[in-house]
């Protein structure tokens with residue numbers, strides 16, 4: 726459930742935007758928020774970002790919501806004997822003090838279910854994050870197309886993913 730992988734320098738390089746939350750989350754930063762593009766009528770997609778906690782106390786992301794989808798779940802992709810599985814993180818995701826959590830393809834992701842619109846390349850989609858300490862943040866995710874083979878696999882998996 727926890728993912729404390731160190732961040733590769735190559736990904737740092739691509740961080741395009743940085744948002745600093747203002748409500749009770751002064752020490753929390755959101756980097757490179759993006760959402761996978763969809764074809765018309767596709768019911769779900771996944772969103773990613775990095776959450777950095779520069780504070781001295783852990784924070785916990787508990788709920789994610791957006792007007793573009795009926796619901797947004799916190800998911801983790803895991804591999805067992807090369808078989809990819811996703812599971813919902815019911816109790817949220819903890820971002821440790823002076824630490825970071827990275828939502829990335831094949832790892833942690835926001836699962837948008839019941840999509841109400843097509844996610845376009847370069848489009849901007851607002852997502853609301855709520856934390857256990859009462860902190861809230863609005864993050865704008867940018868629509869981004871994925872063309873890598875690995876990512877395509879993940880996309881296919883999503884197509885058949887139902888709870």
Ligand SMILES: [Cu+2]
Pocket residue numbers: 771800801811834835836886
């Ligand atoms: Cu998922």
